[in-house]
Amino acid sequence: MQAHAMGQLSYEKLQVAQLAAVRDTIARLEETGSPVISDGEQTKPSFATYPLNGLKNLAPEGIVIPFADGHTRQLPKLTSGPFRYGLHAGSFLKTAQNYARRPLKQAVISASALSLLYPSDSLPDYSQEEFLRDLKDEAERDIRECLQARAACVQIDFTEARLALKLDPSGELLDRFVQLNNSILERFLPDERRKIAVHACPGGDQDSTHSADVDYTKLLPLLFRLDVGRFYIQLASEADRPRVLDAVRRLLKRGQMLFVGVVDPINPAIETAKVVCDRVLEAAKFIALDQLGTTDDCGFSPFADDSSTTRETAFAKIKSRVEGTEMASRILAV
Numbered sequence: 200m201q202a203h204a205m206g207q208l209s210y211e212k213l214q215v216a217q218l219a220a221v222r223d224t225i226a227r228l229e230e231t232g233s234p235v236i237s238d239g240e241q242t243k244p245s246f247a248t249y250p251l252n253g254l255k256n257l258a259p260e261g262i263v264i265p266f267a268d269g270h271t272r273q274l275p276k277l278t279s280g281p282f283r284y285g286l287h288a289g290s291f292l293k294t295a296q297n298y299a300r301r302p303l304k305q306a307v308i309s310a311s312a313l314s315l316l317y318p319s320d321s322l323p324d325y326s327q328e329e330f331l332r333d334l335k336d337e338a339e340r341d342i343r344e345c346l347q348a349r350a351a352c353v354q355i356d357f358t359e360a361r362l363a364l365k366l367d368p369s370g371e372l373l374d375r376f377v378q379l380n381n382s383i384l385e386r387f388l389p390d391e392r393r394k395i396a397v398h399a400c401p402g403g404d405q406d407s408t409h410s411a412d413v414d415y416t417k418l419l420p421l422l423f424r425l426d427v428g429r430f431y432i433q434l435a436s437e438a439d440r441p442r443v444l445d446a447v448r449r450l451l452k453r454g455q456m457l458f459v460g461v462v463d464p465i466n467p468a469i470e471t472a473k474v475v476c477d478r479v480l481e482a483a484k485f486i487a488l489d490q491l492g493t494t495d496d497c498g499f500s501p502f503a504d505d506s507s508t509t510r511e512t513a514f515a516k517i518k519s520r521v522e523g524t525e526m527a528s529r530i531l532a533v
Contacts, residue, residue, distance in 0.1 A: 200244060200503050217242045218294070225298045227510075231518040232525075235302045235351050238295035246356050246501040247308050249291075250284035250337070251275065251316075262315050264362065268407035272502070277316045280325030282333045288353075289344030302351035306398070309357045310338035310383055311376035331379070338383050346391055354396040354431060355380065358497075361401050361410040361418050373421050384426045393428035393454070400433035403497035406465045406507045411436070416446045423450035433496040434460040435470070435478060444485035457486055460496035461523065462516040464508060469515045475523020480530065488533050493524045 202208035208216075224239035243249045251257060261274035292305040317330050345353045357380070363373040384392060399422055402409035415437060423430070430451070437443055444459075451457055461478045462470050475493070482491060499513040500506070 221295060222298050225295060227514050228517065229299070229301055231514060232521045233301070233517060235304050236299060237304050237306065238291055238299075240291070240306065240498065240501070242291060242294075244503050246306060246498055247274075247312055247358075249286050249288070250308065250313065250341070252285035254283075254285045256280070256282075257316070264402075264409055266402065266404060266407040266409050267411065268405065270405055270407065272404065274315055276318045277322065277325075277330065279322060280329060280333070282316070282330055282337065284337045284341065287337075287341050287344055289341070289348050292345050292348050292350055296348070304352040304354055304396075305345045305350040306354045306356055307338075307341045307345065309355050309359070309376075309380055309397075310334055311357065311379050312359050313338070314376075314379060315359070335379075335383050339386050342383070342387070342395060346387075346394060350394070352394055352396050352429060354398050354429075355427070357397050357399050357422075357425075358402055358409075360399045360422055361413050361415075364413045364417055365410045370417075370421065373418070377421050377424050381424070381426055392426060395427045396429035396431055396456075396458075397422070397425050397427050398431040398497075400460075400497040403465050403499075404502055405505050406467075408465070415443050419443070419446050419450055423447075423452075428454070429456040429458065431458040431494045432460060434482075435463040435496050436460070436466065440478070440481060441485070444482055448485045451486065451490060453490075456490055456492055458492040458494040459486075461493045462520050463496050464499040464513070464516065465497070467508070467512060469512060470519045470523070472519050472522035472526055475519050476526040476530070479524055479527035483527070483531055488531060493520055495520060 203213040220241040221238050224241055225236060228236040240246055256277060256279045257275040258278050259275055261276035264272045288305055288307045292303060295303055313334055317327050321327060342353050360373060363376055366372060401411035434440055434443060447457060459482045461475045479493060499508045
């Protein structure tokens with residue numbers, strides 16, 4: 200991707216490399232035994248910015264997101280309307296389906312994250328109200344096309360949820376984010392929402408986070424107001440997992456699924472299957488077994504230029520997650 204951006208690699212050769220990466224990732228994920236897989240987001244520049252691909256109405260001076268180790272990521276800002284996605288996630292799903300033999304989960308970025316593209320000083324010929332109307336339509340299409348393409352699950356990445364509490368401890372910003380996302384979710388039927396999920400974490404980039412210092416239990420009451428069927432939450436890296444699980448137990452509704460993080464992508468140490476098993480058994484003390492699943496805390500390298508985690512480490516951690524979950528399933532007789 201870097202070579203292509205610098206004019207050193209043709210688009211055709213980039214596509215060849217990307218498809219090879221997708222095929223390899225899918226094959227290696229299936230080898231781990233994971234019952235549901237993804238394409239590893241191999242062709243995205245980042246989990247958050249794929250809809251901006253090819254757009255000409257953006258400038259680089261957007262919101263800056265600081266991470267705990269001192270590095271930052273910066274979003275672009277919108278310079279004019281209308282706002283349209285340059286790419287929709289369904290295109291990634293359909294490509295992956297050409298190679299996968301197992302069900303595929305497709306990640307999409309939240310509308311609330313993309314709402315940060317609108318500049319604070321407004322645009323003269325394109326109001327924020329018009330922008331949000333267009334954004335909602337595009338975000339709905341992003342999810343709907345994946346459901347229509349038979350994704351096993353469509354996961355909304357809501358990494359800015361915990362960050363919102365850091366930027367605004369009053370909770371007003373997070374409340375607006377939840378309302379925006381729910382205004383899109385309400386466009387889907389109940390059966391469709393059962394296949395829509397939300398993922399929340401304190402960020403994960405270059406082995407650092409942007410909001411791990413925010414009390415998780417302050418996030419959860421607002422997070423669980425989202426009208427989805429599944430929640431994927433970071434948990435392996437939490438210092439006090441029972442406290443978080445007890446809070447979730449009080450918020451999770453019947454019919455909803457909770458997928459708890461049992462491996463930590465930003466910790467280079469590879470968890471053993473026994474460690475994963477113990478974490479599952481811990482979660483099972485709080486969450487009904489028919490509502491409990493496992494996941495990874497976060498993406499292993501959500502930005503294309505993040506090489507802090509090797510592919511070997513990522514697949515080894517995923518394999519431990521699968522084996523540890525199976526071990527716990529046998530103990531729990533499910």
